Amino acid sequence: MKLLLISNSTMPGEAYLDYPKQQIKKFLGEKPVKALFVPYAAVTFSFDEYEQKVNDRFAELGHSVAGIHHCKDPKKAVKEAEAIVVGGGNTWQLVRMLHDQGLMQLIREKVLDGIPYIGWSAGSNVACPTLRTTNDMPIIDPTSFNTTGLVPFQINPHYLDANPDGHAGETREQRINEFIEINPKTYVVGLREGTMLWLEDDQLELIGKLPARIFRKGLEPIELRAGDDFGFLLK
Amino acid sequence: MKLLLISNSTMPGEAYLDYPKQQIKKFLGEKPVKALFVPYAAVTFSFDEYEQKVNDRFAELGHSVAGIHHCKDPKKAVKEAEAIVVGGGNTWQLVRMLHDQGLMQLIREKVLDGIPYIGWSAGSNVACPTLRTTNDMPIIDPTSFNTTGLVPFQINPHYLDANPDGHAGETREQRINEFIEINPKTYVVGLREGTMLWLEDDQLELIGKLPARIFRKGLEPIELRAGDDFGFLLK
Numbered sequence: 001m002k003l004l005l006i007s008n009s010t011m012p013g014e015a016y017l018d019y020p021k022q023q024i025k026k027f028l029g030e031k032p033v034k035a036l037f038v039p040y041a042a043v044t045f046s047f048d049e050y051e052q053k054v055n056d057r058f059a060e061l062g063h064s065v066a067g068i069h070h071c072k073d074p075k076k077a078v079k080e081a082e083a084i085v086v087g088g089g090n091t092w093q094l095v096r097m098l099h100d101q102g103l104m105q106l107i108r109e110k111v112l113d114g115i116p117y118i119g120w121s122a123g124s125n126v127a128c129p130t131l132r133t134t135n136d137m138p139i140i141d142p143t144s145f146n147t148t149g150l151v152p153f154q155i156n157p158h159y160l161d162a163n164p165d166g167h168a169g170e171t172r173e174q175r176i177n178e179f180i181e182i183n184p185k186t187y188v189v190g191l192r193e194g195t196m197l198w199l200e201d202d203q204l205e206l207i208g209k210l211p212a213r214i215f216r217k218g219l220e221p222i223e224l225r226a227g228d229d230f231g232f233l234l235k
Numbered sequence: 236m237k238l239l240l241i242s243n244s245t246m247p248g249e250a251y252l253d254y255p256k257q258q259i260k261k262f263l264g265e266k267p268v269k270a271l272f273v274p275y276a277a278v279t280f281s282f283d284e285y286e287q288k289v290n291d292r293f294a295e296l297g298h299s300v301a302g303i304h305h306c307k308d309p310k311k312a313v314k315e316a317e318a319i320v321v322g323g324g325n326t327w328q329l330v331r332m333l334h335d336q337g338l339m340q341l342i343r344e345k346v347l348d349g350i351p352y353i354g355w356s357a358g359s360n361v362a363c364p365t366l367r368t369t370n371d372m373p374i375i376d377p378t379s380f381n382t383t384g385l386v387p388f389q390i391n392p393h394y395l396d397a398n399p400d401g402h403a404g405e406t407r408e409q410r411i412n413e414f415i416e417i418n419p420k421t422y423v424v425g426l427r428e429g430t431m432l433w434l435e436d437d438q439l440e441l442i443g444k445l446p447a448r449i450f451r452k453g454l455e456p457i458e459l460r461a462g463d464d465f466g467f468l469l470k
Contacts, residue, residue, distance in 0.1 A: 008403050008404065009403075010403055011403060012401055012402070012403050043413040043416050043417065044409075044412055044413055044416050090413050093413075093417070131373065132372070132373050132374055132375075133372060134372075134373065135372075135404060135405075136405070136410065136413075137367070137368060137369075137370075137410040137411070137413060137414055138366065138367050138369065138373060138380065139367055139413050139414040139416075139417055139418065140367075140417055141380045145373065145376045158402070158403070158404035160399060160402050160404070162399055163399065164395060164397055164398065164399045166247055167247070167393070167395050167428065168243050168244075168245055168246060168247050168393070168428055169243065169370060169393035169395070169428075170370075170371070174279075175371065175372040176372070177278075177279055178278040178279055178325050178328075178371075178372060178374050179372055179374040181278050181279050181374075182278065182328070182374055182375055183374065193402065193403055193404075
């Protein structure tokens with residue numbers, strides 16, 4: 001299995017998908033790949049626009065994407081995909097559309113078969129067992145909270161340490177502590193912006209300058225950096 | 236109908252429920268009230284602790300609360316309540332427990348009958364038609380997204396304007412714009428910390444120093460202050 005799970009598309013002040021592009025290139029390889037792109041997390045802009053934005057960046061890498069929204073038979077498109085790319089946006093709409101179209105299990109099967117999967121933000125959320133560690137507003141009922149379960153742990157993308165000054169709402173850590181309180185057997189990886197996880201077979205690596213913060217009920221949160229062993233998350 | 240819908244329990248650096256206490260006192264009146272308290276949004280601390288924390292503040296006001304978690308028959312407790320107080324915490328667990336115990340519709344009926352309702356944060360969310368504008372992490376499937384619908388609009392409590400510096404995740408405004416995109420007929424009130432809505436019969440008022448930010452599909456967001464007319468939200 002081959003997964004590239006990216007925290008966020010874009011760092012402030014940079015171009016879209018700029019910071020992870022060298023990793024995407026390395027992950028997809030030298031031979032040009034035309035990946036199936038799932039733009040369903042886009043809510044306030046069109047799927048066509050989203051596809052174009054991603055293609056602009058992928059073209060620089062010698063690759064391209066084709067949006068699944070053009071396909072009359074989305075299931076067939078997944079079955080025939082040579083790679084699957086799931087973009088960020090609103091996790092709830094993304095999960096709803098994947099369930100409505102019967103694609104969740106199909107994507108899982110294809111990726112377990114060896115088709116490379118790239119996701120960022122909401123696209124990383126759906127690689128987890130459920131959407132329960134999304135940051136997004138639940139604008140639509142997803143019909144089921146279950147996602148692909150390609151990894152056995154949960155990712156919290158865009159992980160951040162502090163609230164803006166003077167804000168009294170829960171911090172991200174408090175929110176994740178609530179999650180582990182009632183889901184005590186599940187690890188949560190707080191994946192800070194500018195970082196990503198690369199899973200290949202049984203090898204799980206963190207890429208990026210910042211550490212990931214790992215949570216599990218009964219453990220003090222652990223900070224692990226690129227080069228550290230993340231294998232325990234797969235057990 | 237009489238509702239006091241508070242953005243947040245506590246301002247940074249202040250004691251729990253301190254800033255809204257004078258309004259709570261005014262709302263409940265001079266005669267001592269023993270309100271039914273719903274502590275189900277508490278996840279990382281006990282319902283007893285939560286009840287105690289609220290009672291400490293209510294005692295200063297000459298009122299008290301009794302936690303519904305002590306009641307063998309929670310439905311009966313709602314039916315006999317002289318006021319209902321729903322505390323903040325995790326909206327998802329709160330909504331799940333209210334559905335599991337069959338209380339959502341009962342609370343609605345009691346409050347429509349004239350029993351005063353006070354909620355803060357998650358407790359304000361459940362006064363709305365659905366939980367779709369919560370900020371909380373969806374740590375548990377609520378079984379239904381529907382809530383009491385005591386008001387016809389959505390509240391986003393703890394509304395804040397900006398992300399921490401250098402954070403690329405969606406701002407609150409972007410999240411709400413996603414909500415109105417697919418829920419185009421619903422108003423959303425971004426209720427900033429330190430503010431609250433007081434609804435009495437057909438009179439809806441904002442209390443607090445900061446304006447509320449009102450969103451609806453097709454409208455530029457509107458900033459309205461205490462003293463402005465909020466009546467259009469009830470139509």
